[in-house]
Amino acid sequence: MNDEQLQVVMGLIMNAGNAKSEAVAALAAAKENNFAEAEARMKAANEALVEAHNTQTSLLTAEASGNNSEVTLLMVHSQDHLMNAISYLGLTQELIDVYKRLTTLEKQ
Secondary structure, eight states, X not given: OOHHHXXXXXXXXXXXXXXXXXXXXXXXXXXXXXXXXXXHHHHHHHHHHHHHHHXXXXXXHHHHTTOOOOOOHHHHHHHHHHHHHHHXXXXXXXXXXXXXXXXXXXHO
């Protein structure tokens, strides 16, 4: 893996990790009924996820064009981070919605 590919893969790991970290913070905020903070954190999480996904798309586009990348453990690790972040963000949004409903029901 050359330096350029390494930077791309590390960027993918970083952005996916940032997305998941923001989602963890969003869930903690929702648990404390701080839904404004939860929404802001989820917005940041989704922005980081878009960056990671764009990186993945560029890798896929390059490969489809015949520019194959060397598949390394680090490359596999980056894809694992991205898929984990995608799953976690989806589940986190569902849990935030549940916390909102619970708060509404508790006020009745």
